[in-house]
Amino acid sequence: MSQNLSQTAERFLRYAVIDTQSADDKEQMPSTEKQRVLGRMLAEELREMGVSEVREDENGYVYGMIPSNLEEGAAAPALGFISHMDTAPAFSGENVKPRIIENYDGEDICLNKEASIWLSVKEFPEMKRYKGQTLITTDGTTLLGADDKAGVAEIMTMASWFLAHPEEKHGKICIAFTPDEEVGRGADRFDVAGFGADVAYTVDGGAIGELEYENFNAASGRVRLHGASIHPGSAKGKMKNALLMGMEFQSLLPVFENPMYTEGYEGFFHLDRMEGNVEEAELEYIIRDHDRVKFERKKELFKAAGAFMNQKYGEGAAEVYVKDSYFNMKEKIEPYMYLIDEAKAAMEELDIAPVIVPIRGGTDGARLSYMGLPCPNICTGGHNFHGKYEYICAESMETITELLIRIAKRFVKAKGE
Known part of the structure; x- marks a missing residue:
């Protein structure tokens, strides 16, 4: 993989320690001002890497755009990538202290010795698939925030890669980071017209390979x-x-x-x-x-x-x-099934087995699809969201960053579809 992709886990670790917990009992947007701390950081990083039209609006949304570099006469749909900045109010997001488990041995992980909190293979057998890789876990006292700061980090690193490789052809790439998704309000004031995408993906799913276009x-x-x-x-x-x-x-x-x-x-x-x-x-x-x-x-x-x-x-x-x-986004995605086909093809190029599953929940993408922006959901690589047993594989994040790059490049091939 490109050396640049190793930035994904590093970015995630920087973002994870910022408390961005949203609140479901507040009327203002964002529901908590602390979400703006991460928003301002992301906006500044986007500007520094050369993303165009970066703005943080009064509601806490962050937008940016990478212009198309296609030759005259070529075309591709304007493609969006969206993740949310807030973490769930269900479990503490304050004073997050990620633990890094290198060369994971496939056995139980002690998250907190004092409280005897263990990440158990018996309870979470999918952990074994990451033997030999690097896991990022909690310290047992907070959630981790991979939902959805992993998605944020993957999109940010994807954007950085394209700007560092101007020779790679792509259409217009639109980027957005939203507040308050965890309290069901992430799409409330999303500026679909100003975002500028024809179609988009939320990067807000779970284990690597998950691809979702149906929800409750x-x-x-x-x-x-x-x-x-x-x-x-x-x-x-x-x-x-x-x-x-x-x-x-x-x-x-x-x-x-x-x-x-x-x-x-x-x-x-x-x-x-x-x-x-x-x-x-x-x-x-x-x-x-x-x-x-x-x-x-x-x-x-x-x-x-x-x-x-x-x-x-x-x-x-x-x-x-x-x-x-x-509502279920399926009926809004079905006329744009090339979104699913291209994502599946990009996964297969990276030896990722696509797992198309119905979301037993919802995403910003469901509401955005009904607001005129077809928007299925892509994996982030995380597991056990919203609690102390949350973890993510660093190598999965790097692979998913490469997946976003591949999808954007494939959309040039998909022009006119």
């Missing part, structure tokens, strides 16, 4: 239950326990349409939060399904459960709210 249809569901608090000594025929009503509401949903029982294309209702008391309780759900018809049925069933509660306990006992979050 997603909605949030919330039910507020109004009970009646009466002294338990004289409660007969009078008390309505909102906590028990919440449990009853949950029992009306299909038992096995639950994340702990589902995989692949199977959807679910996920009770994400429940709080309250006898007088009032509130339950928050996420509702998911790849199939649009099944997704709509799930939302109707959720509402029907609320209607049943009102019929049983009196009108107004249950207030039910359902709000769509994003």
